Amino acid sequence: MPENNTGVQGAQGASGASAAPGARPCIPTTTIPVDFRDATARFGDWDVADFPVGMAGVAGNSVDYVTGGWRSMRPVWDADKCKHCLLCWVNCPDSSITVADEQMTGIDYDHCKGCGICAVECRFDALDMRPEHECHDEPVLDAAAEPEITQGA
Amino acid sequence: MTDTTPTAVVGAAAVDLSAVEQRTIASTGNLFVAEAFRQIDPDAVCAYPITPQTTIVEEFAKFVANGRVHTEYVTVESEHSAMSATIGASAAGGRAFTVTSSQGLALMWEELHIASGLRLPIVMINANRAISAPINIHGDHSDVMGARDSGWIILMAENAQEAYDNTIIATRVAEAARLPVMPTLDGFITTHSIARGQVADDATVKAFVGEYVPDDSLLRSTSPVMVGAFANLGPTYMKVKKAERDAIDASLPIIGEVGAQWASVIGRDYGHVESYGVDDADLVVVIMGSAAGNVRAVVRRLREQGQRVGVVKVRTYRPFPAADLAAAVSGARAIAVLDRAESFGAPAGPLALDTLAALYGAGIQVPVRSYLYGLGGADVRLDLVEQVYADLADVADDGDGLLNPTPRYLGIR
Incomplete structure (x- = not known):
């Protein structure tokens, strides 16, 4: 206690x-x-x-509380294409576009839910939605290797 | 060792007894309640009108409009929102009240559990009314019984005077026990009939309920709290629920203490149960609400004829005063429990089930008969009550089982 x-x-x-x-x-x-x-x-x-x-x-508070784990798609930022218009920042419902000195600096994956609004709003193809599992090193589950579930005896 | 006696928990009433003035008025039960609301002057009332409670919120809205109270009056679009807003106001640190009835109470069901689970000291008046279908706007206890297990303290008034007193008592009970309280009065019979009763002066009521200072609140800027946290897997949820059970059990002496303090101010006793003629009674009826007066009238008449009959009225319904009830009926040879609400499929009516448990716990084994009466405002004629005592006399003499297999519908063949 x-x-x-x-x-x-x-x-x-x-x-x-x-x-x-x-x-x-x-x-x-x-x-x-x-x-x-x-x-x-x-x-x-x-x-x-x-x-x-x-x-x-x-x-x-919602800063300490990490909620990004729900995400199945993640926006990936291409800094070379970005014109820093900040339309994504304006539209992000989770305040997950990080900005410094009026310039986009990245994405807060601790809080981004992967809704994709930023990628839709982006006029310069600087944000690309990718499946979350492609962004990790862990192997994807091999469905064929899973044991079969049978009904009854 | 910390003193946890009721007086320590409740605190003393800061009333100047020498300055108490009471006036006798004639009014409907609802206006008695509205008057209590005005005198208590809660921080927030969030309500939606529904027959037969509407005249309470209507009258209180006038008090707000005329500047006679400081209350924030929140009109909402449903009872679901009414209770939600009341919960918000209470969690924010205000003394928050609401009023409802019947389908409105049913619509609040999920919020009732949230109010009690969050341990918010809300006071909500319920004007007891039947539940659809078939649609019926008149008085019975079907709505209250739907809220019976929601963790609220439930006080049942027989008449306008008790409805007024219970509203004031409930305010302090809620804040001392940190539980929501639902004082109720029977639809139309009590809410709309004009009755004679006494109202204390404003200063006395204000002093009795005192200033509400919440232990914690969302809006306490120095150290705000989080309300409605997730109780994770494992035993946390169950431990918090056990704390809630301990709290409502502990509220019984708190209700008694606050009732006794109010009695010392205005001279009307508050007991968890009220007995009439039971000391030497062979045959006892147990009942709640407005029809208790009908039974008392029959008891008076039968006792004049030399019959040893009595009646016990239950005023505190949740927490259930099992020991008080068992003590009151301990000398009976047969007991009838009159329920104004169904518990469909149960072995007996809801109050009968509670009574049976109270008797069992006290080691009392006498025949009990469960009756349903007055559903949807059906008349509770005195000859029907006399029939109950005649039935009980047969049961006491001939036995024929400890409990009837299914509740008997009074006046219905």
């Missing part, structure tokens, strides 16, 4: 007669948000009372 999550019963708020007038009463479990980005946290080892009320978490 992480140190910032005490699981102390009734850790907050008023208690009995000492309550300030009109004070919001306390609740019978921890309200300290949990940092779900903490890769060392072992939630499986936590007790029920260790979880914050309603499982509220420390506010995350």
